Amino acid sequence: MRIGIIDADLLYRKRHRFPNLACMKLSAYWKEQGFETELLLDYSQAGEYDRLYVSKVFTDTFVPEHILTRETTVYGGTGFFYDKAPVLPEAIEHHTPDYHLYDQMVKEHSEGEKKKKEFQFYTEYSIGFLTRGCFRKCSFCVNKNSTGAAPASPLEEFYDPSRKKLCFLDDNFFACAGWEKIFSSVLETGRRFQFRQGLDLRIMQKRQMELLASGKLDNGMIFAFDHIKDQELIVRKLELLREVIPVSYQKIKLYVLCGYDWEGTWKADFWAKDIRDVFIRIEILMRYKCLAYLMRYAAWEQAPEVYKGMYINLSRWCNQPAQYSKKSLREFCTGQGEYSSCFRYLTAFEALHPEMAHYLDMKYEEVQYGKIYG
Ligand code: SF4
Known part of the structure; x- marks a missing residue:
């Protein structure tokens, strides 16, 4: 399984210079399960992954609708759900x-x-x-x-x-x-x-x-x-x-x-x-x-x-x-x-x-x- 990871703040906010912790934990978790993970630097190849994770911290960061509605997309973070953001599963949350x-x-x-x-x-x-x-x-x-x-x-x-x-x-x-x-x-x-x-x-x-x-x-x-x-x-x-x-x-x-x-x-x-x-x-x-x-x-x-x-x-x-x-x-x-x-x-x-x-x-x-x- 190929896993794509999108840090949406990085793509949308030109001066954003801080890694997304959830993206890094997801990547580490899936690598440990033996899968390949890759950080995407635009949305053009998004369809090529078996699973696509999209995370954002800021509510005004734009993410194209067609990315979020794909069956293979999982999205989360305070940027999407603010104070109602679901927490990561334990095994991911507590992964290095x-x-x-x-x-x-x-x-x-x-x-x-x-x-x-x-x-x-x-x-x-x-x-x-x-x-x-x-x-x-x-x-x-x-x-x-x-x-x-x-x-x-x-x-x-x-x-x-x-x-x-x-x-x-x-x-x-x-x-x-x-x-x-x-x-x-x-x-x-x-x-x-x-x-x-x-x-x-x-x-x-x-x-x-x-x-x-x-x-x-x-x-x-x-x-x-x-x-x-x-x-x-x-x-x-x-x-x-x-x-x-x-x-x-x-x-x-x-x-x-x-x-x-x-x-x-x-x-x-x-x-x-x-x-x-x-x-x-x-x-x-x-x-x-x-x-x-x-x-x-x-x-x-x-x-x-x-x-x-x-x-x-x-x-x-x-x-x-x-x-x-x-x-x-x-x-x-x-x-x-x-x-x-x-x-x-x-x-x-x-x-x-x-x-x-x-x-x-x-x-x-x-x-x-x-x-x-x-
Ligand atoms: S709720 Fe706590 S963390 Fe949030 S702004 Fe107030 S003092 Fe700061």
Whole structure:
């Protein structure tokens, strides 16, 4: 039996550079049963396989209908079913991934040092879930039906010692009761590691911060600051974090969710309030010398033009640490030229909301270090 595997996100999203874990596990499982597996890099040969697996993570990734309706096609993943995605059969879910599934694709596209770095998740990382689930039930999240974090795969299940680094996809690692034992298995490897989805700073205790800081962090620390209502708690935790990690260590990044109305009313004034809340969160992060990374919920595209333009401006500025740490938002937009859309939206926004003008001038280096609340 010939088995074709399609990572639909890879085919549809030009800049997508992260392997699909389910595809790698499927490949490894079927290889072990003695079958050939192959990663397809377009849909043209899809009819030539006895079975075709299609997986996607992102809901807006397009997959042609005729591929999904073939009798031999099996498809799955959060991109198709979001929070109702069926889990993989146990024997596949707990199989070590086939880290060579993408070899040919990587070989064809990764000539040169810069390109190699771009494809590093395919070549340098062991990837998996140490734990799965989260207790918080955020209404926008794929985990909203989860009841809590629980151990998923022991590290040895997906750890390939020939790979230099570890990447964990856990939803809320420190919410898992057995985190300490699991985490010691990570530290014992001596490998660089990252929790790619961010950690939940709100529940973290000093001991967890210290242990985290004692490991070889790959790409710094990443947390989430999704909701403005958490600001006082986040400030307290940032205070604690800065007792553990000196302020000179600047690779602490917090995801800042925007464009999502937690109340679900989507009133006309939501967009202005949301942007104000983003500014407040950024100011807090600047005070603790942390980076911000704007995560735009899909609805941001429905915002009136000026606000939509501001979401783009804010993302371009924040999500490039070299810009965020050196320039104010105004300097960043002005630097794009007075005829740029960037500058145009900034000017239009300021005319509409002069009360927020001071946020346009705040600068990472100039925002005074330390607490403003409590
Ligand atoms: S805390 Fe994070 S992982 Fe947990 S439900 Fe909310 S968004 Fe999802």
